[in-house]
Amino acid sequence: MNSRFVLSELTDALVKAGHRRREAEDFVRAFFAKIEEYVFLGESVKITGLGTFKLTRIAARESVNVNTGDRIEIAEHYKLSFLPDSSLKEAVNAPYAQLEPIALDPDPDRSEEVSSKDVRQSLRETQARPDGRSAAASVAESAPKDFPVKNRDAVKKKEEPVFQVEEQKPEEKNDKKGTTIAWIIFVLLAMALIVYALCSTVFRSDSQPVRRPRPVVRHEVVTEVPSNPRNEVAGSAVLQTPPVAESASKPEATSKTDEVASKTEVTPTTGGGSKPDAVPTTGRADVSAEGMMDAAQWEVMKEITLGRGERLTLIAQEYYGDRVFWVYLYEANRDRISNPNKMAVGTRIRIPKAPASVVNPRDSASLRRAADLEDYYKKKFAAKK
Amino acid sequence: MKQSVFLSAVQQEAGLNAAQTREMTRQLVEALNGILADGDSLTVHGFGSFEVKKKEERLSVNPQSGKRFMIPPKLVPAFRPGASLKERIKAYQGHE
Known part of the structure; x- marks a missing residue:
């Protein structure tokens, strides 16, 4: 096994078979010399029991220098191919001859295929949505109906992911695992309420000047607005900030709470209560009406x-x-x-x-x-x- | 090309008769097969070397049925041209 022999091994074998050494040497030398000669004449040389020698053309192709990344062209060249005879192949592969391909359990493969199909399906569904938004976004869009006062515009775009989570709340409650999420949301809401209560006292001085320009509007509203939706909005405002960084972003969250709360108060002046479906539009209209009135005057x-x-x-x-x-x-x-x-x-x-x-x-x-x-x-x- | 044409050329080159050439060819191929079957390699100076290569086992998938197969390892005979032959192949621009 794995010994390296040289040409003399073949001549020795021929000598052993009864030939004269000189003849054997001449023959072996001539044998390989002729293979080479004919191969370079463009012939394919087939020797029964051994195999076929042939020069094959390798067409030019482009490649990339792995060190520099430059494109290089590998010119057309030739390669000496040796195709062993099947008898030689069998003789060589004898140690592994009894081995056969094993069909493996197709189950993992099948399930893999199915799952990839599922992914593709869902991908297609996402793409099929006319506005090109993700499925999550559209789910979030369908959710706000359940919320009496939900001003989408009050939230900046980067805060939206968290906002969506909040909006999905009513749907998830129906889910089996919704209970845990509902619990988390409940805790967050409770925290939000505490924060709101704190900031309403601490930041009163801050928010006062903002409201001053339209004291009349504010008074009207405060009487009209039921307390429930305001709490909801206050909660949502705090939830908008990532819960992880809650302690760090508390001041921001609280000011936001003020802001959203003030907006809530303005809403009913035109909207007249809480119309679930029309809320986003009325919210916008309010914001613009309020600003327009100001800037124009x-x-x-x-x-x-x-x-x-x-x-x-x-x-x-x-x-x-x-x-x-x-x-x-x-x-x-x-x-x-x-x-x-x-x-x-x-x-x-x-x-x-x-x-x-x-x-x-x-x-x-x-x-x-x-x-x-x-x-x-x-x-x-x-x-x- | 036909083996008879090749063998007559070898016969002329070595200065032997046809029967001798046929027999020696058979014995040479036999000896070479024996060497390779033992997993040994043979180097012919100025020409190249015959050796045995091991192809490792691998996983294969039938693209039509999706069935997976474990292809067992196998030994294949191979020929590697020597330095001088390689040079000649490199310089070769095609016959004609």
Whole structure:
């Protein structure tokens, strides 16, 4: 086994068979020399019991240098192929001859196939949705009906995943495993209520100036709004922040709670109570109506002419300290701007003197309100296109 | 090409008669088969070496039925051209 022999082994064998050594040597040398000769003449040399020698052409192909990543071309070349005779193959493979392919249990393979099919199926379903949103998103969309006051626009996009989880709550309660989730949500809600109670006392001074501009509206609302939906919204507002980082983000969460709560109070002025289905739209309308009223009535501080390449966001940055306040610029100039994405050069723009309570780049509540308005207008004008 | 053509060429080259050539060819092939069947290798200087290679067992799937098979290991005879033959193959640009 695994000995390495040289040509003399063959001549020795021939000598043993009764041939003269010189003849045997000549023959063996001639034998291999002729194989080589004929192979290079383009012939395939077949020797019974041994195999076939043949030069095969390997077509040129492209490859990649593994070190540099450069593309290289491997030129057309030839290769000497040796195809052993079946008798030789059998003789060589004798030690393993009794082995046969074993058919393995097809079960794991089948189940694998099924599961991949399932994945593909669900993928197709996801793709089939007209708006291209994921299944989870659409599930979340169908959920809010059960919630009396749910203002989608009040939430920024990056917070949405958590928001969805919250929205799925009523559905999951029906599920078998929904009980655990319901329990978690209950705990979170309880925490949210505590936080809300705390912040309503601690942050009162903060939120006061924001509400001041429309005291009348607020009073009306407070009397109308039932306490239940407000609690719900307060809970949802806190849930929007990732629970893991809850302790770190408490101040943010609390201010948000204030914000959402104030929004809740505004809702019924136009919406008239809690209409589950119409809530998102009424919410938007409220936000815009509220802002519009303000910005249009604000005292005009300055009037400028739009130059080439100017944007409301840049003007807002310059005058109000944050790009997001462009919405008030737009609202103050609704009569002159039909679409803030396409403004004509030379348009005269009013820059209103904004009250610090509404436009304040350092106040997170006013920033968020402007962001909500921005979301609303973005959607509105994206839909127009 | 036909083996008879090849053998007559060998016969001429070695200066032997036809019967001798046939017998020697048979014996040479037999000896070579014996060497390979034992799992040994034979190197022919200036030509190349005959050796035995082991193909390891592997899993294979029938794409039509989805059935999986364990293909057992096997030994296959192989030929590897030597250095001088390789050089010649490299320089070879095709016959004609």
